[in-house]
Amino acid sequence: MTRQNAQALDARDPLASLRTQFALPEGVIYLDGNSLGVLPAAAPARVAQAVQQEWGEGLIRSWNTANWVNLPQRVGDKIGRLIGAPPGQTLAGDSTSVNLYKVLAAALLLAKQQGDPARRVIVSERSNFPTDLYIAEGLARQHGFELKLVEPEQIAAQFGPSLAVLMLTHVNYRTGRMHDMAAITRAAHGCGALALWDLAHSAGAVPVDLNGADADFAVGCGYKYLNGGPGAPAFLWVHPRHLERMEREDLWQPLSGWFGHAAPFEFSPHYRPASGIARFACGTPPVLGLTALETGVDTALAAEPLGGMAALRRKSLALTSLFITLVEARCAGHGLTVITPRTEGERGSQVNLARGEGAYAIVQALIARGVIGDFRAPDVLRFGFTPLYTSFTEVWDAVEHLRQVLESGEWKEARFNQKAAVT
Template identity: 60%
Template sequence: MTPEALDAADVLAPFRQRFTLPAETIYLDGNSLGALPRDTAARMAEAVRSEWGEGLIRSWNDAGWVDAPGRIGDKIARLIGAGPGEVIACDSTSVNVFKALTGALSLAPERRVILSERGNFPTDVYMMQGIAALGGGQVEARLVEPGALEDAIDQTVAVVLVTQVHYKTGRVRDMAGLTRRAHEAGATIVWDLSHSAGAIPVDLAGAGPDFAVGCGYKYLNGGPGAPAFLYVARRHQNRVMPALSGWFGHADPFAFDDTYRPAEGVGRFLVGTPSVLGLAALEVGVDLFLEADMATVRAKSLSLSGLFIERMAPLCAGHGFRLASPENPAERGSQVSYSHPEGYAIMRALIARGVIGDFRAPDIVRFGFTPLYTSHADVAAAVAVLAEVMETGAWDRPEYRSRAAVT
């Protein structure tokens, strides 16, 4: 089918009108920062003018600010196959990785190893290393090659930290299988869902992991720096004393006790005062996504990425691109990556022409497909622009080689 025919049959097409998308722009970077839902600006204005401006401090109660982390967490839970009271929306992904890893370590005090793969997202690895340093030699941060991860789960491993959809390649890990392997070895497991939530079906209840984390500003469209989320399996919630024992995680924050007593349930993993404005924006994005059927989202994602790979074949043959994502659709998330020695300059040239993807060192150009607002026509047009950039050598200009702070 042609891109136009595929778009005509697309039941998700009406969602595109629910987002603010700049004219003459093809946005293929929603896997890094989601587009702006049209309702977000009005919701933010309401939160600022009415709730903050008029309600003032009363809005913690009257506007439901104090309940927002749990309320939005329960909504995210529906997107990732978790149950009510198992997800909390709060803090950043990095902070939640710290909470999950330290919580997991406390469940296995006789073990000392945090295990992950080389090439995992840097913040995950850095948090492992930071915890090891904080432990004064009592904790080891161990990295192995991706293909050796499963076999490396031995009796010394306390917790395995793994990303379900790899940020650079889009490779999808077998959540159920790897979780089962960790539990058989007596280890716990933490899953990073930053490139999963809103991109592929996730079944935490079925797979049975111990902890999971994810961010709110990619496929959930919560805005730059949106609050992240933390999943804690119900069976662990009241067994873990949070290492970050902040006042909002206290059993009775407004008793102002000198001694920390953790709240019951996932609420004990809150730390400081919730980011009310960030949560307001995030809730709009999550509510919008809850209107879509995840199976339909996944089917369109695979259709978009399949068309992209098909159209890229001549550029691989003639211009040196190499597919860095899995060829098997079942093993691929909602993004496609290619390696090219001039990847940075090529991406800068594309962005200058209104096709926005991103670059990941050392040589990866990355394209994200967000089915709520990306069309098959977008995909076809993006590859056509890339072909023009390569055939004319337009990428080979000094201004495209100059590195920006954010790539």
């Protein structure tokens, strides 16, 4: 594979036109969209319109005239098109942590309603993203459940009479490994448990079919592959059977705020949950954040006429396969180990490399050269490949920079201060 070969792949790429949707900085190879997506070119003008016209001129009237009040459902329905959810099942707003709190608490409530005192275990991966584990740990303490953390190869052994909720991230942030959502959900249901999925590293990057997999609950992030901007609102999804049961049995989600009320502008002193997914709303929607998120989601939906998520997945696999091949061929002998699965069906849209010495310094040396990936303690170099805007030539160039950093030893000469990074 030469650079000219990579350029030829770009010339034949049916998704190449999607790159023009983004404000990509000159001289930067951005391989960190799995942490923060690139700015959509349409976002500044759209957010400015929301600020200057809708807020500045429309003022409070814009809740109706600009339809602010329905932003959570409208944006949620657009996200639903990327995750296998028909309209009315997905809600945008709040953070991933808050949404996880709401749906996991609802799942525990449903598990309790089964009346089996032995079914009191929440299972998750030990390497799951920490906020998921922290939320689960807190809810387990509050509701008398046990949080059990296992390695990926131990998940199959957990399906039994004590399992209440299996809580997994579809694509693991540390390894890039992707679970078989349908098979695992089927196994959870087979033992009477519920399956809750975190789509933070999936939505907008890999095909997801929540209804097809018969999942129970899901949450996801708006600022990674959905390109919603830093701190963008997240989303949640609930299977219709649980929405119907909660309504039938008058079961509440735990954050019973006014926007989840059946008639929020009735201003009743007593709570009455809304029907459907709206009962999982809480406080006032973050209008500007949802406005920016909508422009980001639109960049992913722009792929629909070109083959949609299936086409994005094909390009994602081609990009990650090329990166793995080039790293192993051009950076051999420098202590790098590919920890992301080679099997395509088990790989998300990122490639993680482990190196016992200097991983953080190597990432920083690459960033100094304009190749932006990220580091995860203690020894992981992580590179995300967003098929909407990443090119094959950028993959070739990124590996060439990595080779030069390793062979020159420049990473040893610099001294960098390790700083925390938002995932």
